[in-house]
Amino acid sequence: MRKSLSLLTAVLMFTSTQVQARNIVLTNDDGLTSNVVALYHALKEAGHDVIVSVPCTNQSGMGAALSIGRPLAPLEQSCLNDAAQAGDPGAGPMTRDDLPADDFYYVNSTPVMSLLYGLDVLGMERWGGEPDLVLSGPNEGQNVGAIILSSGTVSNAQFAAVRGLPAIALSAGANSEGADLANPVSVQVAQRAVELVTALDNKAGDGALLPRGLALNVNFPDDLAGAQWRQTQIGTYNAYAIGFSDNMAETASPTMRAMAEARGIQVPPLPGLNFEMNETSPTADQQNDESVVYRQHIAVSPMQAGYAASPAGAATVDWQLSKLLSDSAD
Template structure:
């Protein structure tokens, strides 16, 4: 029932443009990509006000890290990826440009596109503390993080820079949505992967649905952020479904040692989900756009807090 209601709401909202234009901040953990370009184009086409602030270089797996790799101008001392492209990813800005600023790449110099030579969260903070205040006169209506070039599902989301951006925004009380697509959306040479455009269109649909149902309140309920994952086989009419982060993981990360080389490895889960895991992200995303609610930070529910309060009674006064 939950899946049906969500799918109907999204489909209905897609038939009309947003009731009012949103002030949107886009960030990600990949830098300038086909996905972020398509999302920007889709949002602008739907009438939203958009500003982009992304990392200078790809920063997957940086979670909530708060690091600037350059403090004055872009250099490769702390970021070997800069050397590979002689500057930011896909030519957004060259070595020697300011450590944070506007794109210099042709076609991206209209004032909407910005980078930070740091971790994803630093790009989000630049967007919130500098760009949004300049553009919107305050905080954005929503922060969109992504779309990532690979799904962020299950327990590994704690490692995700895409999720880290959303957590930072949510901690400040700003509605935030993490967007993650399959790796088949990568297209760094032309920035025109057709799957990116489909993901962007579905994202605009989801936003339209949220706007249509929000009434006079914020886009999302207080303390709630969303984790949205798009399936590999994506189409314009792919349905949306309620999901939860859950306990079923499509794959798990681990430390790997092979022939004297140390690395991170991923182990694919070959076990089938049990009866209580059918709404978990890793299951739903096989065929639907999985939409999960997340809390921000690590605060636990009141029941667990009371459990801890009782356990600490014997330590009072010590």
């Protein structure tokens, strides 16, 4: 049963519009999208200072990958939605005329690389220090269940949280995609995301927006009409059924075939990953999992930073290995 007064409920009870101007790095794993443009404008209208630093091209599924020891060469082709052109540097300001060049930047690499560019270069140049908040997304498609382990959207938030920064991963439905950077769904999602930032700001005062070592994974439903805020858990129910296939031409799911068709690709007789929406029903103890709640409401799941165990988990291991640990200490 959901607690009558959860942490999230307590935070969202305060709806004052008097917020502090916060320094925010806005990143994602999709590149220049309707979602990131809409959230940028909504945050600016709320009075925040925002730096956008995103990958040049879609980097979905790259997780926390880093380009270690490989300098970023000039672009061989244009970035998504003409954020930058072939021949431009491997990282720098976007060149579209309808974007503020001082606020929008691209990186020809992975999601976390774009986050680091925003933190270590752009943020230091503008603010002389770290931002008050890292927002990753909104992603074009929800990140719920086990798939978050490969999500660049969630990995950005996790990476920031491990560095001690307040961080939130935001994911919307696939219906928020928009090549013209003007999908109305993106505007709706942005408004609700700013609502969350405002609620956190109202409780933070002069302090941090989130406790150190805590991040949030937030998933918006496809249809935001009537959607309420719900505190959830990542849990064990998976919205997507994922599996490896040794012959995609024979085993590709309808979802995979539709995705390939939308990209003008014929599913080949080659090995690869297959996924479909999970048609099994969640069990009674999975009703508060984000993979269930996001279908109708806005699911907000607290995440610990990195892989640190809870105090209870650490105590259990200490008990299980008590003899081994005590012998090692001698």
